[in-house]
Amino acid sequence: MTLAAYQDAFARMVLSPALCLRARSDGEAALAGFDLDAAERSRLLHIARQPGMRITCILARANRLSSLVGALPLTCELLKPELGAIIDRYWDEKPMADLQSLPAGLVFAQHLADEIAAGRITARFAADVLRYERARLELQLATHVHAADAGGGGSRGDAVRTLAFAFDPSPLFEALVAGEEAPAALPATPTTVVLDFRGDPPETRFLQAA
Amino acid sequence: MEFARLQALPALGVGLLLNPDTLASPEAERAYEYLEIIPDRFWLDAGTAAHTRHRELGPSVAALDSLAECVPIVCHSIGLSIGSASVFDTGHLEQIARWQRRYGFAWHSDHLAFSRLAEHGTEVNAAVTLPLTRDEESLAMLTERIARIQTQIEVPFLLENNVYFVIPPDEPYSEPEFLNALCRRSGCGLLLDLHNLHVNATNHGFAAEAFLDELDLRQVVEIHVAGGDELAGFYTDSHAGPVAAAVWPLLERTLRAAPWVRGVTFEYHESYAPLLAGGGVARELQKARAIWERCC
Numbered sequence: 462m463t464l465a466a467y468q469d470a471f472a473r474m475v476l477s478p479a480l481c482l483r484a485r486s487d488g489e490a491a492l493a494g495f496d497l498d499a500a501e502r503s504r505l506l507h508i509a510r511q512p513g514m515r516i517t518c519i520l521a522r523a524n525r526l527s528s529l530v531g532a533l534p535l536t537c538e539l540l541k542p543e544l545g546a547i548i549d550r551y552w553d554e555k556p557m558a559d560l561q562s563l564p565a566g567l568v569f570a571q572h573l574a575d576e577i578a579a580g581r582i583t584a585r586f587a588a589d590v591l592r593y594e595r596a597r598l599e600l601q602l603a604t605h606v607h608a609a610d611a612g613g614g615g616s617r618g619d620a621v622r623t624l625a626f627a628f629d630p631s632p633l634f635e636a637l638v639a640g641e642e643a644p645a646a647l648p649a650t651p652t653t654v655v656l657d658f659r660g661d662p663p664e665t666r667f668l669q670a671a
Numbered sequence: 672m673e674f675a676r677l678q679a680l681p682a683l684g685v686g687l688l689l690n691p692d693t694l695a696s697p698e699a700e701r702a703y704e705y706l707e708i709i710p711d712r713f714w715l716d717a718g719t720a721a722h723t724r725h726r727e728l729g730p731s732v733a734a735l736d737s738l739a740e741c742v743p744i745v746c747h748s749i750g751l752s753i754g755s756a757s758v759f760d761t762g763h764l765e766q767i768a769r770w771q772r773r774y775g776f777a778w779h780s781d782h783l784a785f786s787r788l789a790e791h792g793t794e795v796n797a798a799v800t801l802p803l804t805r806d807e808e809s810l811a812m813l814t815e816r817i818a819r820i821q822t823q824i825e826v827p828f829l830l831e832n833n834v835y836f837v838i839p840p841d842e843p844y845s846e847p848e849f850l851n852a853l854c855r856r857s858g859c860g861l862l863l864d865l866h867n868l869h870v871n872a873t874n875h876g877f878a879a880e881a882f883l884d885e886l887d888l889r890q891v892v893e894i895h896v897a898g899g900d901e902l903a904g905f906y907t908d909s910h911a912g913p914v915a916a917a918v919w920p921l922l923e924r925t926l927r928a929a930p931w932v933r934g935v936t937f938e939y940h941e942s943y944a945p946l947l948a949g950g951g952v953a954r955e956l957q958k959a960r961a962i963w964e965r966c967c
Contacts, residue, residue: 463756464756464808464809464812465756465757465788467756467804468754468755468756468757468785468788468801469757469788469790471801472785472786472788472795472797472801475797475798475799475801476795476797476798503840504804504839504840504841507839507840508837508838508839508840511836511837511838512904513835513836513837513838513874513905514836514837515903516836516902516903516904516905516907517799517801517836517837519902519903520798520799520902520907521797521798521799522798524798524799525798556795556796557795557796557798558718558787558793558794558795558796559716559718559796560796560798561711561712561715561716563715564715564717602715604729605728605729605730606715606726606727606728606729661730
């Protein structure tokens with residue numbers, strides 16, 4: 462029995478509404494995996510039954526979700542029909558330690574890339590949209606961040622990235638920005654997207670072969 | 672808190688919590704006398720095991736450097752999670768200490784809660800600040816940690832009363848009793864968030880005025896005022912636009928009774944900036960300023 466175990470069980474109920482619901486329905490059995498004494502179990506069961514636990518779980522989910530959607534808005538828009546299930550699997554595998562959008566987004570992007578490669582995410586254009594947004598995050602990291610512990614400094618890093626597409630992705634990106642579904646078809650014009658983060662604000666150019 | 676130490680702090684007046692929208696609200700610039708920053712928003716943190724742990728966000732820090740030449744800056748961190756039994760992050764404190772030296776914060780603060788958990792070398796964030804049990808075990812842990820903070824960072828350390836939607840049962844201390852005991856034993860000061868108090872009073876059905884009557888207001892160094900909105904049947908501390916109407920009389924009551932308040936900070940979240948369009952930030956700051964002048 463430790464204070465750490467009590468806090469761990471409390472937070473796990475917040476992060477997992479399913480655990481909280483089990484605590485309500487099954488009582489002490491739901492908390493058997495935690496090293497708790499009788500008073501702590503009783504306290505947690507009392508907490509689980511309070512109406513305020515629902516809003517606590519909602520806020521925890523919203524806070525985690527907003528950092529991921531803030532980092533990868535177009536990808537999340539594209540995946541919206543299945544995003545809830547994708548996020549739940551992700552959080553089961555990798556509970557988030559860092560809620561800042563840039564690092565959290567990069568870790569989530571790697572997870573999504575793995576899911577696409579494994580065939581568990583099959584939405585049309587998912588790989589393309591993710592590639593575009595991931596490149597933006599990587600450029601942001603390379604150009605806006607420098608070591609603080611070493612007293613500042615650092616370089617701008619690689620500030621320009623080119624991405625080749627077999628089609629013109631601009632109608633796709635515009636639709637997702639507008640919160641619309643991906644177009645049924647895209648212009649079959651090979652397009653190079655140039656992400657230029659040398660200036661403020663960054664520039665995005667769509668270049669098509671003449 | 673040693674009250675003589677509080678008396679020596681500069682009275683900063685009315686301030687604003689800096690957010691990305693603040694820089695785009697030039698009319699607000701004339702209305703605040705200091706800025707409060709959430710330092711954690713100015714760097715990336717690669718975690719306690721990383722060789723190069725903190726990496727600063729260059730453009731944001733450059734903007735802060737410019738502002739710091741014109742107005743005092745105070746520090747309100749969200750990263751310590753002082754109540755986490757499994758985590759006490761001295762690396763985070765080192766970074767706060769570096770920034771205290773750099774920007775000359777008159778004081779620094781964090782939240783009286785826990786959100787971070789460490790288990791088998793990995794860390795998890797609960798993504799909300801969760802309430803501590805108000806008992807002797809929590810008091811002992813906090814007192815020891817605050818002593819270490821005060822050794823590491825010279826300026827006074829304040830803890831903010833937190834919002835909570837659930838209450839652990841059978842607590843030996845009421846919230847004001849716990850805050851009084853914590854300040855008395857540890858020497859920390861209070862950042863009294865009057866909107867958090869209003870949120871808790873609304874959701875849990877107690878009188879905010881009675882809470883203030885029970886609290887030793889000599890410990891209060893800074894006050895937060897803010898707004899909120901409703902979600903799923905609860906009133907939340909979302910920092911949604913203007914200050915909640917019920918908070919203004921609480922501010923007046925507190926400023927009349929608390930002798931060493933050094934700043935009143937207006938907080939709003941940048942996502943609610945449209946609710947403050949057309950000079951709304953400056954209006955809230957001016958309201959706070961008028962009460963400050965009447966009472967201080």
